[in-house]
Amino acid sequence: MHVEPKEFVIIVGQSGAGKSTLFKLLTREEKPTSGKIIVGGIDYEHLKDKDIPLLRRKIGVVFQDFKLLNNKTVYENVAFALEIAGIATAEIRHTVPKVLDVVGLKGKENAYPLELSGGERQRVAIARAIIRQPKILIADEPTGNLDPKHAWDVIKVLEKVNRFGTTVLLTTHNQEIVNALKRRVVTIKDGHIVSDRAVGSYKGN
């Protein structure tokens, strides 16, 4: 499987097909038993343990269960992605509000994740993922826990991010979203690619 820069790829497949595993391979949470992974010219085979945090900072990740830090505010959650990279505080103060504006969370800076709706939480997670301007954004079932309206909000943000030049990999179960997006769709079954269409559709389960 090959993904071009700035592409928007949807990965579909039943539960257990290997979608999440694919993402875990990309963030090096898991190592491949066979095959080769090369992202942005980095061959994972030669990746050292100490380089893994640096690699993860280059890939934005959005999870189905948000994975926000619940004892940090919205602002702090988003700023965290920059803090760990050692970005200056002044720059963080300048950037975070802008990104929160992009995902439509202006005014929620001081709220804690548990005070937000699911859609808002997912948008915090997206803000956190895109603030470092990653070349790649992977979103693992970002709409899985959201109602249709909030799901679309999230998808729209992802499309916006893609328009700015970020490669987006998205897994979803949502047939409606897949069919409406009219993007490349890769179908996985039992760990293998069974179809790869430039403008694909998905019939669901």
Added chain:
Amino acid sequence: MQDHKYITLERIIKNGFVNFGRNIWLAIAAIAMMAITLTILLFAIVANNTFSHSIADLTSHIDVVEYLKDSVTPAQLDKQLKQLKQLPNVKSAAYTSKADALKIYEQQNANNSTLLAAISETDNPLPASITIKPVDPDKLQDIQSFFDEPAQKALQSDPTSYSGDRKAAIDKITAATHFFEQAGAIGIIIFIVISMLIIFNTIRMAIFNRRDELVIMRLLGASTAYIRGPFVVETMLYGAVAAGISLIVCWSLFRLASSTLNASTLGLLDIHYSSQFFSDHLFTILTVQILVGILIGAASSSIATRRYLKLNRQ
């Protein structure tokens, strides 16, 4: 790079303090646990010290007295004193003349005219003597062996004080003090080990409670130091606060005990001495206690976070 490190350190410390405040209930629970443990440990150490002091006080009274014949010449006496002072286990050797012995006798029995009338300067039956204070009361036999040499025996009017029933009693006391000292030391070591385990487990549970945070930070690409740092800072704060609390508790208890119980001893535990020891060494105890608290906190959290900081699941 220097700047980067400085910013990171600053953020680690700041986050540690912020987390401390935001997880205040967890902090209170962990601090309470640590404070109780440290209090027991501190109390045990002070009690042990007091106990050792009492034992030292007791054994300092142990000595060996040699009774000399009236026929011993000043030259013989000098020679013996010199020889005695060369023995490794002799701390001091003091000569008491017949006249001094009589004076002491008179002072001791000043209220008893019958006993006073029994002896007079002209007819003084009390022998001159040499009192030896040992370095180690355990090894009185070394001194006794010297007195048992025939040349020395010839100078003695009676067997030394380290003989018969008195010898048996002294040996029992030294054996008992020996046992108590060792038991005290072992007790303290056991206390320290248990305290460490309790504190380590408390911290481990506190971190277990927040393991998701660690895992999330890991997924976002934070470095090990950046994730672990704030936890270490936070638990160091726990340790410092717990140490302060336990110090105040112990200090108050000793103060209270020495003033209201109005008893100088509770069995072998000399309360006044404990209280005094505590006040005299307050600053040292405070420093050591806080350092220990901080170190245990830092070490526990470093170890406890390790398992959640794996880079991948294989």
